[in-house]
Each structure stands twice: as structure tokens, then as C-alpha cells.
Amino acid sequence: MKSNSPLLLVDSLTISSKNRVLLSDLSFSIFPNEIVAIVGESGSGKSLTALSIAGLLSDSKLKVESKKLQLGENDLSKLSQKDWESTRGKNIGMVFQEPQSSLNPSMRCGIQVMERLQKFEKGDKKTNVAKVLSAFNEVQLPNPERVFKAYPHELSGGQKQRVMIVMALICKPQLLIADEPTTALDVSVQKEILSLIKEQQKINKMSILFISHDLSLVSQFADRVIVMHHGKLIETEKTAKIFRHPKFPYTRALIFARPQPNKRLERLPTVEDFTLVKKSFKVVSNKSRRKKHELIYSNSPILEVSGINKEYSPAKNWFKKNKSFSAIKNLSFKLFPGETLGLVGESGCGKSTLSRILVNLDIPSSGKVVYQGKELNKLVRSKRREIQLVFQDPFAALHPLKTVINAISEPLLVHRLVNNKKECLKMVEELLEKVNLERGFFNRYPHELSGGQRQRVVIARALATQPRLLILDEAVAALDISVQAKVL
Structure with missing residues (x-):
């Protein structure tokens, strides 16, 4: 049910840097107990919109202007830094796109959540600990007591x-800004988390600004959809x-660019494909797939993983029995040249631990990798650079202090894959082109890029050494469907 007056009113929001306009004349509203989703390609201004509403651009070099930016009776454009500290957390809750960068690495997770409770709600330590553990249990975190004491x-x-x-x-905020909140989660947990958020929304009559590139999630979750493209609002309408x-x-292209699960295409469709008159795509036949598999499996494996086990021991306690935590148990598989092997499983099952072991960033407790x-x-x-x-x-x-060109140039120079600066510059340009980024990104720092653009820079850097084995740990999770297709 919507009331007559909106909870959030955004009127003519414009954000610009020295060189260009990033967000142009954006206007929309969110009513109490309403879920509004913003969709669009990577770099369209979705996260910038969220950050401006949460007052997190005040210390940046960006110029933020609006006719009106209002939450309930509060004029957000006129809030002081002290007012923002009490508004964020209590009235506005925010889930950021990259959790690793949003959590304090030197504090235990449970203490970080308790900090929020202690600031806005009265209660003793025992009550607050119980509330946090209960909340961890609700979002299906395994072993909430361990998570409470764990570092990020x-x-x-x-x-x-x-x-x-x-x-x-x-703290039950009036408005929840969720910027790609389920990107890092597996499908089963995604569903549980969205059900939980929706449940909390009904109980607390909370409004939600849901930012996502996953259109199937948006279709199930949102009441209304805003489509953005190059910093402009293209279309807004009820979800159905x-x-x-x-x-x-552009909206039609976003919707129809989704690949069909019952067909395997030679090339994944992009948004640009749907602006063309001809929209036919070649399907890979079962016969050609069988031939390809026969050829792949006739070779010797490039990678052999045998009986890998990985256990982590918690901090030692002289008065209690120390229990080790098993991340991987007796894992074995082979990977062949030219083969794409998909590793799937629920969050916390050991996928990222394995990826770190495969590049020698983590040492297995037992077993071997050949x-x-x-x-x-x-x-x-x-050989390691392969x-x-x-x-x-x-x-x-x-690295937060390295520009895009420096980040991608580093492996080229370290491994002596280029002879001079001119050759290096040309190589970086080619790598950025492969991941659909222009030359204009050369001198930008990571904080000046969107989540999807940062991910593409990381992919370009990995491709710089021309690897024979590429390990992708949720590599396209932060990218929209169209860019996913181009990168893959």
C-alpha cells in the first residue's frame, strides 16, 4: 500500500566531474513500503545515485546538485556531517556492492554489527549479542557464534x-538502499535473503531502493522499475x-539479451545485437559439442588436483579445546587444455579457497596440485605467470593509489612481456578494448570506476600475461548481462 506522499523524493539530481556529466537531471520518488529497482548497464549511474542519496559523495571531488533531495521531512541536501551520522543507519540503511571493502578488516564481524546497535538502540551487551546472533541466524549464516568472532x-x-x-x-531503517545485495550469493541463498528483506519490509513498512543488473531478480522482487542508460533515466514503470x-x-534490448537456458549459442547476445534488424544467433549442435569434447579429452590434463584438504585453525585458547574449521575435504579433479570447467556450490563451500590454492596464495593442509x-x-x-x-x-x-594504466601495465613490465613504453601502452589499450572499456579510463583510479568497470579492469590485468590457465572467481558477478556476454 502506498501513501499519498513519497518517503524519498529526488528532483533533478545532477552529478558531474571536471570533465563530464555523470548523472543528468534524474528525478524519481519512492513511496512508503514500496520496492523500486534501478537497472541498467555497468557505468550507467546506478551506484552514484545510491551514494548521493546516502550523502556519501560530500567528500568527493564530484559536484552534486538537485532541486530537491528529501527523505520524509528531512532535506538531505542541507544535512550537516553530524546529522548524516544519525540519519545513516537509523533512517537509511545501505548494503554496498563490495562487502570486503565495506567491512573493517581489523574488527570482528559481530562487534561491527553491535556498534550499530549500541549507537542507535538502548540495551546491555548480553541483549545486543543475542540480537546479532539471532540476525545472523535469520540470514542463514552457518555457525553464527563462529561468524560473530570471525574477522572479514x-x-x-x-x-x-x-x-x-x-x-x-x-536498526530497522525507513529506507534500505541495496546496491547489488545478492551478487556474491548463490541462487538458493539469494532467494532466502530477498524473502528475508521482503519480510522485514512488511513488518517495518520499510521502502527499498534495489540496484541490480539481474533482471530476473528484479522481475520477482520490485514493485516499480527505473531504467538508466549513460546517466539518464530512460524509462520508469510498474514491474509487470x-x-x-x-x-x-534500450529497455527491450536489456530484457531480451538474457540467454535462454535451453539453448547453447556460439556467441552470447549483447544489448547492441538487439538494436540490429537481424536478431538470429547460431546455436551449437550436440554433434559439434561431442566432437569438441573428444578432441579436448584426447590430450593430457593441464591441471591435476589430488586429495586436497584445507583446514583453518582458530586463534589458540589455552583454556578451551581448539577446533579446526575444514574448508575443503578430499577434493580431486582434472582440467584439460581448452576445457572450461564450472565449479558451483553454495556460499562458503570452499570455491574461493580452492582458487587461492591454485595460484599458491594459500597452502593446502594435504594433497597436491600438479x-x-x-x-x-x-x-x-x-610458468607461474601462466x-x-x-x-x-x-x-x-x-591498489587504490594506482591508475588503470598502471594496474594493467604492472604484470607486463614485471614479466618483461613488452620492450618499451609505447608497446606497453598499445597492449594496455588492446586489453581494455577486449573488456569493453575506452582509452578514457587510462588515468582513472579504482574509486572513480563503477563496480562493473573495476571488475573489467581486474579481468584485463589477468589477461595481460596471456595465461594458459585462467581462474575466474565470480568474475562476471558484478557485470550486467550485456557486458558479461562481451567479456565471456
Whole structure:
């Protein structure tokens, strides 16, 4: 049920940098107990919109202007820093796109959530601990007591995201801004989390601004949809109507670019494909797939993983029995040259732990990894560069003080893959073109990029060494369907 007056009113919001306009004349409203989704390609201004509403652009070099930016009776454009500190958390809750970068690495997860409770609600320590553990249980975090005492680096990406969701919801805000809240979660947990958020919304009559590139999630979750493209509002309509009868070509392209699960195409469709008159795509036949498989499996494996086990021991306690935590148990598989092997499983099942083991960033407790006939820990440097990893969290994977050109140039220079600066510049340009980024991104820092753009920079950096084995840890999770298709 919507009341007559909106909870959030955004009128003519414009955000610009020195060189260009990033968000142009954006106007929309969110009513009490309403879920509004913003969709659009990577870099369209979705996260910028969220950050401006939460007052997180005041310290940036960006110029933020609006005729009106109002939450209930509060004029957000006139709030002081002190007012914002009490507004964020109590009236506005926010789930950020990259949980690793949003959590304090030096504080235990439970203490970080308790900080929020202690600031806005009265209660003793025992009551607050019980509330946090109950909230962890509600978002299906396994072993809430362990998570409470764990540091962020000791949790999987999906588990960290659930801690962020608890932190945003614990004080029952009027408006929840959820920027890609389920990106790092597996499908079953996605459904549970969205059901939980929707349940909390009904109980507390909370409004939600839901930012996502996952159109199937948006169709199930949102009441109304806003479509953005290049910093402009293209179309806004009720969810059912916009999915059945999209008015604009760009909206139609976004919806129809989704690949069909019952067909395997030679090339995944992009938004640009649907602006063309001809929209036919070649389907891979079962016969050609069988031939390809016969050819692949006639070779010797490039990677052999045998009986891998990984256990983590908690901090030692002299007065209690120390229990170890098993992340991977007796895992074995082979990967062949030219083969794409998909590793799937729920959040926290050990996928990211395995990816770190495969690039020697983590040592297995037992078992061995063999690459081209040699054990991983005995490989020479020239062989090690043939194995590259694209990390799950791009913001944490990029150096905050290095520009895009420096980040991608580094592996080229370290491994002496280019002879001079001119050759290096040309190579970086080609790599950025492969991941659909222009030359204009050369001198930008990670904080000046959207989540999807950062992810593409990380992919370009991994491709720089021309690897023979590429490990992708949720590499396209932060990308919209169209860019996913181009990158893959």
C-alpha cells in the first residue's frame, strides 16, 4: 500500500566531474513500503545515485546538485556531517556492492554489527549479542557464534555480504538502499535473503531502493522499475508492465539479451545485437559439442588436483579445546587444455579457497596440485605467470593509489612481456578494448570506476600475461548481462 506522499523524493539530481556529466537531471520518488529497482548497464549511474542519496559523495571531488533531495521531512541536501551520522543507519540503511571493502578488516564481524546497535538502540551487551546472533541466524549464516568472532577475511564473499545485510537491517531503517545485495550469493541463498528483506519490509513498512543488473531478480522482487542508460533515466514503470511491454529499444534490448537456458549459442547476445534488424544467433549442435569434447579429452590434463584438504585453525585458547574449521575435504579433479570447467556450490563451500590454492596464495593442509606435470610449489616464475586469478572483489584486488594504466601495465613490465613504453601502452589499450572499456579510463583510479568497470579492469590485468590457465572467481558477478556476454 502506498501513501499519498513519497518517503524519498529526488528532483533533478545532477552529478558531474571536471570533465563530464555523470548523472543528468534524474528525478524519481519512492513511496512508503514500496520496492523500486534501478537497472541498467555497468557505468550507467546506478551506484552514484545510491551514494548521493546516502550523502556519501560530500567528500568527493564530484559536484552534486538537485532541486530537491528529501527523505520524509528531512532535506538531505542541507544535512550537516553530524546529522548524516544519525540519519545513516537509523533512517537509511545501505548494503554496498563490495562487502570486503565495506567491512573493517581489523574488527570482528559481530562487534561491527553491535556498534550499530549500541549507537542507535538502548540495551546491555548480553541483549545486543543475542540480537546479532539471532540476525545472523535469520540470514542463514552457518555457525553464527563462529561468524560473530570471525574477522572479514575469514569468511567467504557470500558470508561477508550477509553480515552487511544484517548491519543494514539491524536498526530497522525507513529506507534500505541495496546496491547489488545478492551478487556474491548463490541462487538458493539469494532467494532466502530477498524473502528475508521482503519480510522485514512488511513488518517495518520499510521502502527499498534495489540496484541490480539481474533482471530476473528484479522481475520477482520490485514493485516499480527505473531504467538508466549513460546517466539518464530512460524509462520508469510498474514491474509487470515494463517486462511485458517495454516502450524504449534500450529497455527491450536489456530484457531480451538474457540467454535462454535451453539453448547453447556460439556467441552470447549483447544489448547492441538487439538494436540490429537481424536478431538470429547460431546455436551449437550436440554433434559439434561431442566432437569438441573428444578432441579436448584426447590430450593430457593441464591441471591435476589430488586429495586436497584445507583446514583453518582458530586463534589458540589455552583454556578451551581448539577446533579446526575444514574448508575443503578430499577434493580431486582434472582440467584439460581448452576445457572450461564450472565449479558451483553454495556460499562458503570452499570455491574461493580452492582458487587461492591454485595460484599458491594459500597452502593446502594435504594433497597436491600438479600443473603440466610439475607440482605447483616447484614451478619457475615463467610458468607461474601462466596461471592467473580474477578475484571475487575487484575493489579489494586493485591498489587504490594506482591508475588503470598502471594496474594493467604492472604484470607486463614485471614479466618483461613488452620492450618499451609505447608497446606497453598499445597492449594496455588492446586489453581494455577486449573488456569493453575506452582509452578514457587510462588515468582513472579504482574509486572513480563503477563496480562493473573495476571488475573489467581486474579481468584485463589477468589477461595481460596471456595465461594458459585462467581462474575466474565470480568474475562476471558484478557485470550486467550485456557486458558479461562481451567479456565471456
